Amino acid sequence: MDTYLLQIFNGISVSSVLLLAALGLAITFGLMKIINMAHGEMIMIGAYTTYMVQNLFISFLGDRYFDLYFIAAIPLSFLITGFVGYLLEISIVKRLYGRTLDSLLATWGISLILQQLARNIFGAPNVDVKSPAWLNGGVVVLSNIQLPYKRLFIILLAALCIAGVYLFLFKSDSGRRIRAVMQNRSMAESLGINTRKVDSMTFAIGSGLAGIAGCALTLLGSIGPTLGTNYIVDTFMVVVLGGVGRIIGTVAGAAAIGIGNTTFEYFTNASLGKVLVFLAVILFLQWKPQGFFSISSRVLDE
Amino acid sequence: MLDAICGRVKPAEGKIIFKGIKDVTEMSEHQIVELGIGRKFQVPSVFMGITIYENMELAAARKRSLYSTLFTKLSKEQMERIQDVLQKIGLYEKRYRTPAALSHGEKQWLEIGMLLVQQPEIMLLDEPVAGMGRKETDKTGRLLKEISEKCSVIVVEHDMEFVREYADKVTVLHEGRLLDEGNMHEIQENPKVMEVYLGRGGEGCD
Amino acid sequence: MERNLHYLKGSFLKDRLFANNFIITLLFVLLALAPLFLSDFRTNLLGKFIAYAILALGIDLIWGYTGILSLGHGVYFGLGAYCMAMYLKLEASNGKLPDFMSWSGQKVLPWFWKPFVYAPVAIILSVLVPAILALIIGYLTFKNRIKGVYFSILTQALSIIFVVLFVGQQAYTGGTNGITNFKTIFGFPLSSSSTKVTLYYVALGFLILAFLFCRWIVQSRFGKVLIAIRDSENRARFSGYNPAIYKTFVYCISAGLAGLAGALFVPQVGIISPAEMGIVPSVEMVIWVAIGGRGTLVGAVIGAILVNSLKSMVSEGFPAAWSYFIGISFVAVVIFMPYGLAGLLNQIKRKIYTQKSVKQYSSAALNILEESGCDEYVG
Numbered sequence: 001m002d003t004y005l006l007q008i009f010n011g012i013s014v015s016s017v018l019l020l021a022a023l024g025l026a027i028t029f030g031l032m033k034i035i036n037m038a039h040g041e042m043i044m045i046g047a048y049t050t051y052m053v054q055n056l057f058i059s060f061l062g063d064r065y066f067d068l069y070f071i072a073a074i075p076l077s078f079l080i081t082g083f084v085g086y087l088l089e090i091s092i093v094k095r096l097y098g099r100t101l102d103s104l105l106a107t108w109g110i111s112l113i114l115q116q117l118a119r120n121i122f123g124a125p126n127v128d129v130k131s132p133a134w135l136n137g138g139v140v141v142l143s144n145i146q147l148p149y150k151r152l153f154i155i156l157l158a159a160l161c162i163a164g165v166y167l168f169l170f171k172s173d174s175g176r177r178i179r180a181v182m183q184n185r186s187m188a189e190s191l192g193i194n195t196r197k198v199d200s201m202t203f204a205i206g207s208g209l210a211g212i213a214g215c216a217l218t219l220l221g222s223i224g225p226t227l228g229t230n231y232i233v234d235t236f237m238v239v240v241l242g243g244v245g246r247i248i249g250t251v252a253g254a255a256a257i258g259i260g261n262t263t264f265e266y267f268t269n270a271s272l273g274k275v276l277v278f279l280a281v282i283l284f285l286q287w288k289p290q291g292f293f294s295i296s297s298r299v300l301d302e
Numbered sequence: 303m304l305d306a307i308c309g310r311v312k313p314a315e316g317k318i319i320f321k322g323i324k325d326v327t328e329m330s331e332h333q334i335v336e337l338g339i340g341r342k343f344q345v346p347s348v349f350m351g352i353t354i355y356e357n358m359e360l361a362a363a364r365k366r367s368l369y370s371t372l373f374t375k376l377s378k379e380q381m382e383r384i385q386d387v388l389q390k391i392g393l394y395e396k397r398y399r400t401p402a403a404l405s406h407g408e409k410q411w412l413e414i415g416m417l418l419v420q421q422p423e424i425m426l427l428d429e430p431v432a433g434m435g436r437k438e439t440d441k442t443g444r445l446l447k448e449i450s451e452k453c454s455v456i457v458v459e460h461d462m463e464f465v466r467e468y469a470d471k472v473t474v475l476h477e478g479r480l481l482d483e484g485n486m487h488e489i490q491e492n493p494k495v496m497e498v499y500l501g502r503g504g505e506g507c508d
Numbered sequence: 509m510e511r512n513l514h515y516l517k518g519s520f521l522k523d524r525l526f527a528n529n530f531i532i533t534l535l536f537v538l539l540a541l542a543p544l545f546l547s548d549f550r551t552n553l554l555g556k557f558i559a560y561a562i563l564a565l566g567i568d569l570i571w572g573y574t575g576i577l578s579l580g581h582g583v584y585f586g587l588g589a590y591c592m593a594m595y596l597k598l599e600a601s602n603g604k605l606p607d608f609m610s611w612s613g614q615k616v617l618p619w620f621w622k623p624f625v626y627a628p629v630a631i632i633l634s635v636l637v638p639a640i641l642a643l644i645i646g647y648l649t650f651k652n653r654i655k656g657v658y659f660s661i662l663t664q665a666l667s668i669i670f671v672v673l674f675v676g677q678q679a680y681t682g683g684t685n686g687i688t689n690f691k692t693i694f695g696f697p698l699s700s701s702s703t704k705v706t707l708y709y710v711a712l713g714f715l716i717l718a719f720l721f722c723r724w725i726v727q728s729r730f731g732k733v734l735i736a737i738r739d740s741e742n743r744a745r746f747s748g749y750n751p752a753i754y755k756t757f758v759y760c761i762s763a764g765l766a767g768l769a770g771a772l773f774v775p776q777v778g779i780i781s782p783a784e785m786g787i788v789p790s791v792e793m794v795i796w797v798a799i800g801g802r803g804t805l806v807g808a809v810i811g812a813i814l815v816n817s818l819k820s821m822v823s824e825g826f827p828a829a830w831s832y833f834i835g836i837s838f839v840a841v842v843i844f845m846p847y848g849l850a851g852l853l854n855q856i857k858r859k860i861y862t863q864k865s866v867k868q869y870s871s872a873a874l875n876i877l878e879e880s881g882c883d884e885y886v887g
Contacts, residue, residue, distance in 0.1 A: 035657045095843050101577045102842045109838020116831035233668045236661040271676020278669045289652040335748035347743040351735040361747045371730035
């Protein structure tokens with residue numbers, strides 16, 4: 001039972017990473033009806049950014065400041081990944097609006113290119129990121145359960161990001177514009193909102209969040225060019241399960257997938273666990289085809 | 303309301319009885335079509351990837367099972383009906399083109415034509431003349447008038463000009479409730495209707 | 509005038525049909541002659557691509573014609589391949605337990621392996637198993653009107669769970685290594701040149717059959733319903749068709765074709781492993797059709813053969829370049845050439861044709877003018 005509790009805790013921390021990644025995906029899909037298959041590579045870019053920041057700290061600042069590198073890596077991975085996302089949007093994605101399925105294929109192409117780039121730059125083998133010392137160890141809850149600081153930190157990070165996204169979407173002007181475009185694009189356009197700008201900004205922010213997810217992932221294991229592929233399908237399942245357009249849906253979806261995965265895996269094994277989660281999602285969709293929460297659409301043919 | 307009849311939305315309460323027996327709120331769209339209720343949307347929606355003739359063919363087929371679409375051809379009678387309707391809506395000459403080449407008005411007629419070959423008993427049309435010029439509107443009006451000799455036609459329309467000219471019976475609804483029913487002349491004299499329409503800007507009618 | 513235009517349009521359609529028939533016949537003839545000029549190795553490779561072309565036909569049916577993007581066709585391909593591989597493995601083990609099973613401590617043949625002792629059963633199941641899985645998945649999703657990207661994502665998840673499942677159940681599936689080390693097929697040694705050539709022609713024969721089958725489907729009223737569903741699902745619904753049934757059915761056919769392709773793939777390649785079912789190959793299958801031209805059967809066949817030929821050429825020389833190449837072509841095809849090579853070809857033909865018809869028209873007009881004595885208008 002104790003190990004199971006620990007598994008649940010691990011599940012929650014995985015959920016947090018999924019949540020960070022899925023949030024960007026859900027927002028961009030809600031806003032532009034674009035599915036970004038290269039979103040997983042945004043996770044990868046975030047992770048490699050962290051790796052580079054670590055290396056820079058080692059070579060220029062020495063051991064004394066090494067532990068601080070992670071603090072610097074978080075905003076940097078957000079910014080760099082966000083910038084890559086922005087470039088992607090203004091160069092390629094903007095040509096794909098209104099062609100949801102095609103956007104999926106084109107962005108898949110982008111993801112292949114990015115993966116190969118990573119392979120050429122950093123090499124095919126995985127690289128390790130050394131966690132800062134202050135994240136080693138954990139909180140002892142019961143005599144035999146220790147909650148690692150790393151995972152607690154990830155959960156905290158995700159919570160902060162959610163709060164940030166929430167404040168941004170609901171309290172800031174830019175956020176209001178994003179929501180306006182999401183609800184009625186043409187109306188927002190005619191009110192003088194520059195929807196192009198909103199689109200690329202949202203895409204950049206969504207990518208940036210995936211970058212933070214990648215940064216967080218470096219705490220859980222080594223990173224490689226195919227890092228994104230391992231997480232992207234789960235991320236998509238979160239979006240399918242959670243529905244589009246509500247933050248709470250994404251949170252619920254991420255929690256369900258993350259905890260579901262670890263629970264099923266605990267009671268069966270890794271391979272059957274995945275199958276059971278998939279079956280559970282399919283069965284759930286029989287009951288609620290739109291996911292947990294969704295804003296109903298008034299368009300006849302989507 | 304049209305959405306509720308043809309099954310696109312389920313009403314919160316109440317039933318819709320067709321031909322005195324069947325409650326269509328329980329059925330799915332394609333079953334309702336089988337009953338003989340045809341529906342046309344405000345925005346023309348026809349199949350762009352196949353020719354006009356094939357559009358009609360799909361609508362005309364009585365049997366719509368997997369087996370019959372794979373193995374059977376249309377009966378002679380059905381083909382003749384398609385020809386008839388194509389002549390009537392004026393698209394016979396263009397029958398081997400795809401609807402992409404058609405104007406807005408022509409697409410609307412094609413959709414009406416597709417409803418027609420379905421041989422419905424009742425035809426529901428949502429603003430069929432929206433976006434049409436006067437000439438096209440007149441043509442649509444005459445077409446519908448002609449159709450209404452064979453089956454019931456219900457039109458939701460804001461274009462009063464069009465309604466005045468072609469409607470036999472007008473029903474005014476306001477916020478989901480029946481306001482008045484009668485011919486156009488009577489309707490126009492009704493003080494309640496005048497209040498709603500002139501006083502507060504109007505709701506739909508048909 | 510209107511009538512004439514229509515006549516021209518009709519003849520244009522006929523021209524196009526003729527041109528397409530010509531291209532596909534030429535292609536099949538070339539494929540039939542290919543073994544005479546190619547080495548055994550190349551013939552074998554081409555035979556593999558032919559199996560892929562059958563799969564591409566299936567993807568074209570579901571994606572090009574019905575507008576449903578399945579990213580899990582690797583699974584159906586893999587299931588078909590595994591069915592065939594199980595038979596080949598049992599034939600190779602000579603009634604004993606397959607080698608990988610005894611390695612993982614398995615004592616007896618699992619029950620679901622037993623039917624695969626018989627070749628006809630294995631062949632039929634290699635089509636049937638994928639079709640039945642597709643039936644279940646399709647029914648559960650299409651009935652609830654889960655469509656578009658949601659469906660694509662679910663099918664993608666399907667491919668990942670199958671990979672995980674097959675890797676995990678090593679004792680039954682051979683794990684990561686898959687099933688390999690076959691010796692004979694129906695008693696003929698797989699390594700011999702004559703068997704290879706025979707397998708090639710069997711694959712080609714099935715490709716031609718599959719092509720004719722798909723053409724029959726898309727030209728029937730059923731095919732028009734598929735396009736109708738793609739263009740406007742709701743209008744199809746309000747024309748009295750139940751899209752869920754049609755989608756499920758065509759998804760099954762598509763999966764069955766993928767299974768057939770898998771069954772033809774295994775004896776030629778000699779191995780099937782979970783890697784063939786993963787996300788990457790599944791999406792790559794879609795790009796064959798995208799490059800060849802979705803919505804035309806000829807395009808699907810050409811796309812599969814062309815892209816794979818390119819792949820084997822490029823990756824022989826520069827393995828890394830292939831990823832860039834395929835990635836860039838994904839983007840380029842989707843943005844600049846949404847209807848693929850076939851679409852490009854049609855555009856060119858249309859251009860040539862319009863020029864031709866303009867010439868015809870102008871000369872006809874000149875004749876009329878001359879006859880009516882309006883010389884002053886001429887020139």
